[in-house]
Amino acid sequence: MSEATVQNRAPAGADAPRSIYLPEPATLVDVRPMTKQEKFFRFQMARAEGMKYMPGQFAEISLPGIGECPISISSSPTRNGDGSFEMVIRSAGAVTAALHRLSPGDRVGVRGPFGTHFPVEDEFRGKDLVFICGGIGLVPVRSAIHYVLDQRDDYRKITVLFGARSPEERLFIGELYDLKTRKDVFFQETVDVADPTWGGNVGVITTLMPQLRLEADRTVVIICGPPIMYKFVLLELRKLQVANRNIYVSLERHMKCGVGKCGHCQINGLYACQDGPVFRYADISSVREAI
Ligand SMILES: Cc1cc2nc3c(=O)[nH]c(=O)nc-3n(C[C@H](O)[C@H](O)[C@H](O)COP(=O)(O)OP(=O)(O)OC[C@H]3O[C@@H](n4cnc5c(N)ncnc54)[C@H](O)[C@@H]3O)c2cc1C
Ligand code: FES
DSSP: OOHHHHHTBOOSSTTSOSSTTSOEEEEEEEEEEOSSSEEEEEEEESSTTOOOOOTTOEEEEEETTTEEEEEEOOSOTTTOTTSEEEEEEEOOSHHHHHHHTOOTTOEEEEEEEESBOOOTTTTTTTSEEEEEEEGGGHHHHHHHHHHHHHTGGGSSOEEEEEEESSGGGOSSHHHHHHHHHOTTEEEEEEESSOOTTOOSEESOGGGGGGGOOOOGGGEEEEEESOHHHHHHHHHHHHHTTOOGGGEEEEOOOOOSSSSSSSOTTEETTEETTTTOSEEEHHHHTTSTTOO
16 A cells, blocks of 8 residues: 555544444534435534544444444534534445434434545645535545645636436536536536436536546546546546546445454455545556446
8 A cells, every 4th residue: 555545544633433333422503304215314413522533434323223324424623613513424334324314313322433535735736626526425535625725725617517317417516506506616417318408518527527638747637436436537637647646536335344353345455444535546557346
């Protein structure tokens, strides 16, 4: 593993839970439906200092008697002065369906934050940033987008490309509109399949990429989306001559412990929970089955 990847790990210490195995209590303070499958959640830790995390990290959320699952943190530390944190959860199985049945005031267990984060404070600074997000891939990247927008002067051109399968599956519709109307952001979106409400671009996310005018040597690209998306986006980035060291990907694998002990998330020697989920593409481009 490269030194760069290690540097992206969150420091142990104040940010780490008392025991990596012990869920700490948190209260659900807000929950709202977003689409047919996804709900927005805001949690508040019981501990006074709240959750301390960086964009791109995840936490294990548990319900006693049901189970535990890893979920990305979607809010930015620049916006949660009260120590709360936001998530978007798709109902996929036992734990996520039970989380969808919760109401404000209900309690969950939280372990984390875990994993590497986007290097918003070092490699991203002074660069042109291009965020390429597909579907629920917007969720962890939203944290980094909010972070850089809140420190706008520290970064150069900001581009956001977003693709959803259909208009009704678009997440954070109000925030997408804000991005579209901001003068200091270049925002484009597309849907795979339109409906009568949709007047925008139709096609997969790579159909937006020919519009990109990049200065490859000062551009960092961030990709998060369904597995199939990475391959095609990376092919387009190669045409645009973006170097692998300037590409960051957030990868999902089946996880259990979240802390590098069980091996469930292994990608040919790398642990997605500890070496990732955020990887510099140059560090994994030759790792079989990583992408
Ligand atoms: C680092 C990380 C971040 C994640 N962030 C989010 C998030 O922000 N929002 C969200 O809704 N989900 C997220 N997930 C996926 C989420 O963890 C799974 O949907 C959840 O574990 C399913 O648990 P369950 O008990 O509800 O369903 P299960 O019955 O355990 O699984 C339901 C279905 O989902 C599949 N599944 C489970 N885990 C994964 C996975 N990691 N990748 C792909 N398919 C999976 C199973 O194979 C099964 O088909 C993330 C996963 C990881 C590893
Ligand atoms: S989830 Fe257990 S080692 Fe990664």
